[in-house]
Amino acid sequence: LRCHSGLAPTKMKLKQRNDPNAVFQRTSTGPFFGAGADIRVSDNANIGASSYTRVGGSYECPAGQTGKLFLTGDEHFQASEVEVFSVQKTEE
Numbered sequence: 103l104r105c106h107s108g109l110a111p112t113k114m115k116l117k118q119r120n121d122p123n124a125v126f127q128r129t130s131t132g133p134f135f136g137a138g139a140d141i142r143v144s145d146n147a148n149i150g151a152s153s154y155t156r157v158g159g160s161y162e163c164p165a166g167q168t169g170k171l172f173l174t175g176d177e178h179f180q181a182s183e184v185e186v187f188s189v190q191k192t193e194e
């Protein structure tokens with residue numbers, strides 16, 4: 103896994119805490135991240151290039167980067183594999 107821009111793994115912060123559009127999906131597609139789909143992973147993302155990045159709607163784009171280009175070098179991309187992680191605070 104590598105970022106087209108050469109960035110190390112980067113945590114992109116939400117612009118608004120508890121944004122209801124931070125992560126969601128529809129039955130006919132893969133996951134969406136952010137309002138306006140900052141990152142959209144299409145169904146069958148390994149075929150064609152209908153997945154895309156437009157970081158900046160709900161998530162902050164890393165400093166000095168362009169929301170459509172920094173992850174893959176192009177707005178649209180094809181993914182051979184996608185992993186999604188959820189970080190949750192545990193109660194003590």
